[in-house]
Amino acid sequence: MRVDAHHHLWDLDAVRYPWLMERGAVRFFGDPTPIQRNYLIDEFRSAAEACGIGGSVHIQVGAEDGWAEAQWVQSVADANPDWPLAQVAFCDLTADDLEAQLGRYQSLPSLRGVRQIIGRAPGEDARTGTNALLDDPRFLRGLKVLADRQLSFDLQLLPELMAKTASVLAHSPETRVALCHAGSPHDRSPAGLRNWAGELGRLARLPNVVCKLSGLGMFEHNWTRDSIAPIVETCLDAFGANRCMFGSNFPVDSLYSDYAAIVRAQESLVPAEHHERVFSANAAKFYRMHPTSGS
Template sequence: MLDPVGLSVGNLVPISQELWCPKVYRRHAPPSARVECLPTFRERELNKLTYDVVDAHVHLWSVTDNAWYPALQSMAGQLELPELYSDFLPTNYLEAAGDFKVDAFVHVSATTATRTYLDEQAWVEELADRAALNLVTIGTIDPTLSESEIIADLERQAQSDRFRGVRVLYDFHPDSTAANAVLQWLNDRNHVFDLVTQPPNMAAWLRTLERYPDVTVVLEHCGWPSSTTGADRDHWAEAMRACAERTNALCKISGLGMVTGDLSSAALRPWVEGAIEVFGWDRVTFGSNTPIETMAGSYSQFIESLRAIVGESSDRELRSFYSDNARRYYKI
């Protein structure tokens, strides 16, 4: 399985097709295997929470107005899911979430056209202002730029009060000049590093992060398992344990549908419980990965499945997972 950061923007596919194209698609799977929204979701009044939820991983975009997402367009075509390459705005998020009320959001940059992340940041912030969203942003950089250009782009993004840190999805290698420049800058300014890696590259990233022990790290997409096979699950478990022991990282419980192709509680349970076991309740957080996760099922099914997995936990544990941890790491 290819590591997402090992591919180039020019390929227009951020992750290998095998990872983005799980074996069970809603559209192509037999009826017995398709992921459907559970019919009882709206009847259960799921959001009887005593705290305000933070969604630690969302994307907003207008592909109608902004040609910033060629990789998304390519992926939607390969998956034969054209709805992935369509506008996703705050109203769409609210419709998807239904009765599950979210108070605050961490928006993660998803642009792939060259340096359009600067334009995206301005667009997202204007959108958040108009919609009165409690929203912070995770930006990005182009790792092929010179060090001075990278720093200039970081400084420009950091002028915003909503800016909280950086994630880089493409061509970002742990031993590179770009990685060290970004990590040093984040260290000096007390911003967040959203780490994108898969198990085969975890050890290399941990060696690099040891040089920056004060950088706040958030591990994206539950460590991004390479696949659901037995050997890959073992490698994932080893990588997660190492990350939990050797960093201060917060682990996002997000993005698993890209690997499992299934948002049922049975499919998600081993990954969710495995992450909580090694990171503990004070270092895991909820992220919907909306709207990308719709390749595997609906937002409502993801929430229902999480409730089935963690719903019997204590109020303190659930508050940490759905709210407090993200607020602490992202300073919301």
């Protein structure tokens, strides 16, 4: 079973996404106007199945109410038992009632982990204060609670935050961590990629961290197979084929290309002998997915 380890769905009639529906706003990944509409499982499955994908991991995507989003995703999983669907929900790891929140989330059979974004783009999260999570001792305690509950953490950040993050994660070695979007290499100049690769190594040296080959179009909208080659190759060299996994980041990356183009590009860049691990086994193991379970 091939797995897409990073995508989103949304029903704008069921769950509110303030960032998505803000009219006239341009985000770090571009103009969201084309995706300011419902993006449901049937549309996603049509594109994914055409590329041999047979299961997926839904990643929280900034809903106003994370619990409402998680419940809706569970309803999608329940309505599509033939499509293994795991989910990573939002939870504030610094919350005073963290244990109670996680207990509620774990009542959902599809739940596998939590994502709390540290950094999306230069300046954006510095304004919102999420970068400060790394200095908050409650955040580290929250990471340890996830490990105790056998939940994973999806890590989204910038290269500039990797050194500090690696230091924090080193104190929670039992927490399984999935690095989103190859660590968001936003500076695609030769110097920028060298700096990203050096910082990426800090996370790669932690054995509990894996890497998603996803979201590579967010900072390079006119990407080509050759332009993303250094990123894919660096990730494979740093983490090894056993710790990398494919993700489409749809529908966000649909702003720049179609689903098949992303799959074809990564298929051509990942050596054939590693396809089974990068496109299937690694994600299925990390997110505990089973072809017949529906979750």
